[in-house]
Each structure stands twice: as C-alpha cells, then as structure tokens.
Amino acid sequence: MKSAKKIILLIISLVIVVIMLFPFYWMFVTSIKLPGEVVTSPPIFIPRNPTLSAYYTVFEKWPIGRYLLNSFIIAFPATIITIIMGVMAAYGLARFQIKGLRIYLMVLLSSMLLPDVSLVLPLFMIFSRIGLLDKFPSVILANVMLQLPFVILILRPYFSKIPKTLEEAARIDGCSSVGSMLRIILPLATPGIISASILTFLFTWGEFTFALTFLSSRELLPITIGIYNTIGQYGIRYNLLMASSIIAVVPVVLIFIFFQRYIRGGLVVGGMKE
Amino acid sequence: MNPRRMRISLGAGYLWILPAFLFIILMIGYPLIFNIILSFQDVTTTTILSPVKEFIGFKNYIGVVKDPVFYEVLKNSFIFTIGCVFFQFTIGLVLALLFNLKFPLSGSIRGILLITLMVPTVVVSILFRWLLSGDFGLINEILIQMGILEKGIAWLAQPSKALGGVMLANIWIGIPFNMMLLAPGISAISPSLYEAASIDGAGPFKKFRYITLPMIRPAILVTLVLGFIYTFRIFGLIYAMTSGGPVNSTTVLPIQAYKLSFSFFNFGRGAAATIILLAILIIIILIYLRLVGREEVME
Numbered sequence: 234m235k236s237a238k239k240i241i242l243l244i245i246s247l248v249i250v251v252i253m254l255f256p257f258y259w260m261f262v263t264s265i266k267l268p269g270e271v272v273t274s275p276p277i278f279i280p281r282n283p284t285l286s287a288y289y290t291v292f293e294k295w296p297i298g299r300y301l302l303n304s305f306i307i308a309f310p311a312t313i314i315t316i317i318m319g320v321m322a323a324y325g326l327a328r329f330q331i332k333g334l335r336i337y338l339m340v341l342l343s344s345m346l347l348p349d350v351s352l353v354l355p356l357f358m359i360f361s362r363i364g365l366l367d368k369f370p371s372v373i374l375a376n377v378m379l380q381l382p383f384v385i386l387i388l389r390p391y392f393s394k395i396p397k398t399l400e401e402a403a404r405i406d407g408c409s410s411v412g413s414m415l416r417i418i419l420p421l422a423t424p425g426i427i428s429a430s431i432l433t434f435l436f437t438w439g440e441f442t443f444a445l446t447f448l449s450s451r452e453l454l455p456i457t458i459g460i461y462n463t464i465g466q467y468g469i470r471y472n473l474l475m476a477s478s479i480i481a482v483v484p485v486v487l488i489f490i491f492f493q494r495y496i497r498g499g500l501v502v503g504g505m506k507e
Numbered sequence: 508m509n510p511r512r513m514r515i516s517l518g519a520g521y522l523w524i525l526p527a528f529l530f531i532i533l534m535i536g537y538p539l540i541f542n543i544i545l546s547f548q549d550v551t552t553t554t555i556l557s558p559v560k561e562f563i564g565f566k567n568y569i570g571v572v573k574d575p576v577f578y579e580v581l582k583n584s585f586i587f588t589i590g591c592v593f594f595q596f597t598i599g600l601v602l603a604l605l606f607n608l609k610f611p612l613s614g615s616i617r618g619i620l621l622i623t624l625m626v627p628t629v630v631v632s633i634l635f636r637w638l639l640s641g642d643f644g645l646i647n648e649i650l651i652q653m654g655i656l657e658k659g660i661a662w663l664a665q666p667s668k669a670l671g672g673v674m675l676a677n678i679w680i681g682i683p684f685n686m687m688l689l690a691p692g693i694s695a696i697s698p699s700l701y702e703a704a705s706i707d708g709a710g711p712f713k714k715f716r717y718i719t720l721p722m723i724r725p726a727i728l729v730t731l732v733l734g735f736i737y738t739f740r741i742f743g744l745i746y747a748m749t750s751g752g753p754v755n756s757t758t759v760l761p762i763q764a765y766k767l768s769f770s771f772f773n774f775g776r777g778a779a780a781t782i783i784l785l786a787i788l789i790i791i792i793l794i795y796l797r798l799v800g801r802e803e804v805m806e
Contacts, residue, residue, distance in 0.1 A: 340531070344531065378534040439628060
C-alpha cells in the first residue's frame with residue numbers, strides 16, 4: 234500500500250478513536266472541574282482551574298473508600314473460586330474421555346446466554362431462605378455462577394493444546410495424576426489462566442444486577458451500586474458522580490493496560506462475552 | 508498403561524469436573540427449575556413466606572400478557588434490540604474492515620477500543636446520563652453549537668426520546684464487541700482471492716460483495732445472533748439510566764420482569780415474565796440453528 238494512503242487510514246482511525254473514547258475524556262474533565270465550570274454553555278473542554286475537590290468530597294462525604302474495598306472483597310474470592318473450579322473442569326473436559334462431552338459443552342454455552350433476570354429471582358428466594366441475603370457470600374456465589382461456564386470454555390482449549398505425551402512422561406517418572414497436573418500442565422496453561430482470571434475479576438467488578446438485588450446494607454455495597462445509589466440522594470452533581478466513576482474505572486484501566494494481551498486473547502478464544 | 512490404570516484415569520476425569528458440575532446444577536439448574544415452578548404459583552408478599560403455595564396454572568402468564576403495558580414492553584424490546592444490533596453490527600463491520608488494512612498502529616488502535624467492553628455498565632449509564640442531560644449535557648451543547656438545536660433537549664426525560672438515548676449508550680458499548688467478533692473472519696480471508704478479483708477487474712465494492720461477505724457469512728450469523736441475545740436480555744444499563752421510565756418508554760422485557768418481582772412484589776408474575784423472555788431467546792437460537800443447518804445441507 235502507498236504510504237500516503239496509509240497515513241490517511243491512520244488519520245481516519247485516530248479520529249474514530251477520539252470520537253469513541255471522548256466520553257471517557259469528558260468523564261475525566263468533568264471530575265476535575267469546579268462546580269461552576271461543569272454547567273456552562275458553551276461547554277469548557279479544558280478546565281481553567283483543575284481541582285481534585287470532587288475527589289476529596291466523594292472520599293469524605295460518600296463512603297467511596299468503603300465501596301472500593303467491598304468491590305475487592307467480592308471480586309477476589311469470586312475470581313479465586315471460579316478459577317479453581319474452572320481449571321479443574323477445563324482440565325477434566327480436555328484430557329479425559331468424558332461421556333456426553335458435547336452435552337456438557339452445550340450446557341455451558343447455553344448457560345452463558347441466560348438473562349440475569351431469569352436467575353436473580355429464584356436465587357434471591359433461595360438465599361433468603363438460607364439466610365445469605367445481604368451478606369457478601371450471596372454476591373460472591375452469584376458472580377462465580379455468572380463467570381464459571383465462560384471460564385471453563387475459554388480454558389479448555391489451552392489444556393487441549395498441551396501434548397498428552399508430556400503428561401504421560403511425567404506419569405512414567407512416577408508423578409501422580411494430581412502431581413503431573415500441578416507440575417507439568419498448570420504452568421503450561423498459565424497464559425490462559427491469567428486471562429481467565431483477569432476477565433472474571435473485571436466482569437465481577439462491574440456486576441450490577443445481583444449486587445443491586447442481594448445487598449441492601451450501605452456498608453456492604455460494592456462501588457457499582459454505591460455510585461448508583463448516590464444518583465438520587467445528593468441531587469445530580471455530575472462532578473462528584475464523574476469523580477466516583479473515575480475511581481471505579483481506574484482499576485479497570487490499569488488492568489487493561491498491563492494485561493491487554495491476555496484480555497484480547499481470552500476474549501477471542503471465548504469468542505463471545507459481553 | 509494397563510487397563511486398571513486406564514479405568515482409574517477415566518473415573519478421574521469425572522472427579523475433575525465434579526465441583527463445577529455440582530455448582531452449576533445447584534446455582535443454575537436448580538434456580539431455573541425453581542423459577543419455572545414459581546411462574547405457576549401464586550407468590551406475592553402475602554404468600555411468599557407460607558411453605559405451600561397455590562398452583563394457579565397459567566394465570567401468571569395470562570396476567571403478564573394481558574397487562575396493558577406488555578404490548579409496549581415487547582415493542583420497546585424489539586425496537587431497542589433490532590436498532591442496537593443494526594448500528595453496532597454495521598459500524599463494527601466497517602471498523603473491522605478498516606483495521607484489517609495494514610497501516611501503522613492499526614492493531615493497537617483496535618485493541619484500545621475494546622476497553623469500552625470492560626467498563627462497569629453503571630459507569631456507562633451515569634456517563635451517558637450526563638452526556639444526554641437536558642441541562643448542559645455535552646450532546647445538546649454540540650448540537651446547539653452546530654445550529655441543529657436551538658435549545659437543549661432532556662433526552663432521557665422525554666418518553667419519545669428516552670429509548671433512543673438508551674440505545675446510543677448501548678451501541679457505544681456494542682461497536683467494539685461486534686468488531687472483535689468479526690475481525691478474525693476478515694483477516695482469515697486469503698489475499699490471493701482479492702488479487703485474483705483485481706486481475707478480473709473487480710472494484711472494492713464488488714470485492715466486498717462477492718468475496719468478503721460470503722467468506723465471513725458464518726461469523727456474521729454468529730455475531731448477529733449473539734448480538735440479538737445479549738441485547739435483548741440487557742437489564743443493568745437501562746435500569747441505571749432510566750429505571751425503565753419515563754412512563755415505561757424504556758421498559759424492556761427484562762426490566763418489566765424485574766419490576767414485577769422487586770417493585771410490585773408479584774413474584775409469580777415476575778417469574779412468568781422471565782420464562783417468556785427465555786422462550787423468545789430460545790426461538791431466536793432455533794432460527795439460527797435452522798439457518799446454519801440449512802446451509803450445511805446445501806454445501
């Protein structure tokens with residue numbers, strides 16, 4: 234391709250990126266504006282007196298710190314539980330002759346397509362009966378449920394790719410089945426496990442429906458529901474809402490930047506996760 | 508390996524999948540069946556605590572369908588879904604074609620766009636509430652500056668415009684998703700096909716129509732069907748933007764189902780509405796399987 238054409242294509246795609254990502258920029262500049270600069274016509278694109286006062290306010294007046302902590306308290310165990318069960322199942326489905334393998338895969342695939350609202354009511358009633366409502370485990374379990382089928386499906390190909398002879402050699406050298414799995418297979422599947430963990434963590438971080446329904450105590454809310462609840466309570470003050478949105482997005486952006494390779498790999502293999 | 512070892516390792520396969528299997532049965536299978544049972548029972552705030560609930564046949568389903576709102580809810584659902592899928596898919600396809608061309612940074616730019624998929628939906632909701640706000644929202648301000656509007660419109664507060672506003676937010680998330688699903692198929696097409704077409708004198712449009720489109724047809728079908736399912740079941744994004752309002756103008760089927768249970772506390776009807784939602788999704792999947800199946804037979 235001629236270089237002039239390449240440059241035109243580059244400019245077109247940069248324009249597209251700027252348009253697509255402009256909402257993020259707007260979120261950020263709104264968060265560092267003084268209230269008077271938020272509501273202006275014409276809008277101010279570069280704040281004249283950038284300030285972090287909105288951030289101070291959300292940390293002092295809203296329990297944003299607490300919400301952040303709660304999000305971690307939910308997302309970490311959910312990720313660990315999902316990955317442990319997901320790795321085991323993906324390994325089992327990839328390495329052994331399983332009767333009805335196609336049926337298992339179909340079940341996993343179709344459970345990924347289920348609407349949240351078709352499970353939130355029955356789980357709400359089950360959890361209320363066993364006293365789990367308004368406690369962290371209810372939301373942790375719901376997130377494991379949401380991510381587990383997806384994790385099994387994206388991990389299985391990683392295990393299938395590893396040559397069987399490697400494991401057989403380990404067995405002959407006296408490794409047990411579990412030993413060869415832990416020592417030989419697991420290290421080779423690490424890239425897949427990293428990408429599955431990151432995606433599980435990020436999706437759990439952003440989960441809305443189950444947290445909204447199962448948790449009601451203010452001190453238990455994750456940041457997504459915390460922000461949602463503040464919309465009505467304080468009137469709509471967009472610099473504060475945008476500051477708290479930025480706080481909720483920062484971990485996502487950091488993970489995205491550092492692990493971009495894994496995220497893309499995982500999404501392409503899974504092929505289909507919103 | 509001797510036969511005994513073989514048998515042990517066969518059994519071991521089931522042991523590895525057992526925890527996930529049990530978990531899925533308990534957390535997905537059982538709740539789904541429970542949901543179906545609920546949909547045939549009289550479950551409201553007064554009966555929710557009693558151990559035996561009355562079976563009322565299809566009364567919940569009739570109640571959901573005969574609700575005067577139901578027709579509007581279905582209409583909203585289909586407008587929302589078809590509109591979103593159309594724009595996400597078209598723009599996603601154009602971007603996938605663009606980024607398939609080799610130019611500096613094409614790969615990294617495509618990668619950066621995927622970030623919209625990772626942002627919590629609540630953040631997207633609040634961000635678009637602000638962008639679409641009637642008072643100093645950026646979209647209004649831009650339209651006013653361009654002379655298209657004289658005065659700001661409260662997009663999400665007007666029944667005639669709110670659904671469009673919600674669609675805009677969802678299309679924004681969906682474009683990179685569609686691009687990502689379509690890109691591998693496009694890059695897998697052999698360049699020799701295009702070269703041969705060039706020799707035969709085909710222009711870019713003809714190449715797209717007679718090479719690209721037929722070659723990525725399977726990917727297009729998958730993308731459309733997944734796009735439809737994922738869009739039809741959306742709850743959080745809309746709920747956090749408008750709660751289904753104003754006056755039900757953005758109430759789609761999942762929101763109606765959720766509200767029946769958790770705002771009106773008619774849990775039986777809420778369950779019935781989710782079963783109707785599932786039935787629609789199953790019909791879509793069956794249509795897809797039929798389309799794919801017919802093509803396989805033809806080939």
